Amino acid sequence: MKNLTLNAEICKHQNCLEAFALKFTKNIEDANDLVQDTIIRAIRYHEMYKEGTNLRGWLYTIMRNTFINQYRKDARRGAVVETSADLSSYQLSNSATSNLGEGKFVMEDINRALAKLEPEHSLPFLKYFEGYKYNEIAEELNIPLGTVKTRIHIARQLLKAQLKEHSKRFRVAAGQN
Missing domain, CATH: 1.10.10.10 (Winged helix-like DNA-binding domain superfamily/Winged helix DNA-binding domain)
Structure with missing residues (x-):
């Protein structure tokens, strides 16, 4: 499948991706960001898609992995650092x-x-x-x-x-x- 054709096919799935993203994020703005990140990653790594396989499933996998990676990143950033020093x-x-x-x-x-x-x-x-x-x-x-x-x-x-x-x-x- 040519790159432009694949890009057009990816964009056709945007509505399904938005509904799927909303289940993850529970927030419309975060869902839109997740969809955008998913589409960008799909277009960037288009050569990894195997023609004739389930494009929607491939996009859902990218979205799930993107969400999980972002969640882990946010969890590390929000981790509380404990100190052993007692302050009077x-x-x-x-x-x-x-x-x-x-x-x-x-x-x-x-x-x-x-x-x-x-x-x-x-x-x-x-x-x-x-x-x-x-x-x-x-x-x-x-x-x-x-x-x-x-x-x-x-x-x-x-x-x-x-x-x-x-x-x-x-x-x-x-x-x-």
Whole structure:
């Protein structure tokens, strides 16, 4: 089967994939993302599909594996790290009171660093920070997805360089040197 024909066949199964994805995610937006990831993977790995076999079954397998992999990734990211060090209430209150004053100065520095960024970098970065997904930012700003990713990356690097002093201070305070 030619690549374009297979791509068209894959897209014909989008409605079935959406219903299947909704069973996994229980959320329409997450289901749409899962369908999009599934279709992208299917098109990317089209050479692995054996012509004459069940295309829908192959797509369902890709979707299930994509969902499981994302679930595992999210579970690792959300894992709680336990420490064996016992903190006294004095240490906790001392840390909290010193953080209140420092936090205000840190936020002022962050806001100054953000103000120094060009709008082409700060706008996508702030949108991403607010929780927008890359594709939503690209659509809203009417720029390519790759450009959004690049601008956010550049903004992060510039902010990291400008806020390097704070990074060192927090590593020392956390005992990470």
